[in-house]
Amino acid sequence: MVRLTELRQEAGLDPAGLAAAAGVPEAMVRAIESGEANRLDHKTVQAISRALRVHPSTIDEFRPALGIDALGETGAGEDAESGARKP
DSSP states (O other): OBOHHHHHHHTTOOHHHHHHHHTSOHHHHHHHHHTOOOOOOHHHHHHHHHHHTSOGGGBGGGTTTTTOOTTOOOSSSBOTTTOOBOO
């Protein structure tokens, strides 16, 4: 997992450049990177991920919006350690 800022910098983009490439407001990119964005909608997550050419789950800041906690659970009823379905 990687922070959005790192991926953006690796892509050679500043926040304005990523925002333009993703079609989202620059303020949103800055809010995500600073940790101020409390909720992210699916369209924003997908747009930024596409602009960076990475899967959304690889970006730390997007994991809560995808229902993935810090331990890697998907919230889909699978146990993170064993992969077994939860009752």
